[in-house]
Amino acid sequence: ALTANDIHPPLYYALLHGWTQWVQSVHPAALRIFSALVGVGGVALFLRLAQTLYARRPLVIWPATLLLVVNPMHLYYSHEARMYGVALALGLLSTVALWRLTTARATGKPNVRGAILYSVSAALCLYTLYYLALLLLAHLVWAVWRFRRNPHQLRPLALALGLAFLLYLPWLLYALPKLAA
Numbered sequence: 001a002l003t004a005n006d007i008h009p010p011l012y013y014a015l016l017h018g019w020t021q022w023v024q025s026v027h028p029a030a031l032r033i034f035s036a037l038v039g040v041g042g043v044a045l046f047l048r049l050a051q052t053l054y055a056r057r058p059l060v061i062w063p064a065t066l067l068l069v070v071n072p073m074h075l076y077y078s079h080e081a082r083m084y085g086v087a088l089a090l091g092l093l094s095t096v097a098l099w100r101l102t103t104a105r106a107t108g109k110p111n112v113r114g115a116i117l118y119s120v121s122a123a124l125c126l127y128t129l130y131y132l133a134l135l136l137l138a139h140l141v142w143a144v145w146r147f148r149r150n151p152h153q154l155r156p157l158a159l160a161l162g163l164a165f166l167l168y169l170p171w172l173l174y175a176l177p178k179l180a181a
Helices: 011-023 028-053 058-069 072-077 084-106 112-126 132-146 151-180
Strands: none
Touching: 011 028, 011 084, 028 058, 028 072, 028 084, 072 084, 084 112, 084 132, 084 151, 112 132, 112 151, 132 151
């Protein structure tokens, strides 16, 4: 009901509604527990991303993860009943999916599962927070730079982003008139 008159994307509210139905409480503490659990999930996803990016440098992984754990903004939004923790988790998930998609593509192996994971996680990002479109744009810029000598390797990413856009199109058609007003 809150999203009917709101211009924010609906995913966080839908997840929060499911959480309140499951715990059978709308008490602020119950809402904050949801955010705390999402914050813990964000740390786990960050750890996975660090392990993916720095597999050969294990001394980087744990200090980087510890920095996220004690980060004041992460701690704040991990107990605030807002969508930013979910946005962090989904942004990290889409980044892991992008890395898997592009590294598999660079080796010449088709990675349909990676493309689907990236498409779905990118669409979920957009359904959570509009600003995550900037993260997806950064993903695209990075990939264009990485594959500047072999642009045909961008095809799976372009298809994945196209699918993400198609998944996001219903909300975009609903929200654009409200945002324009």
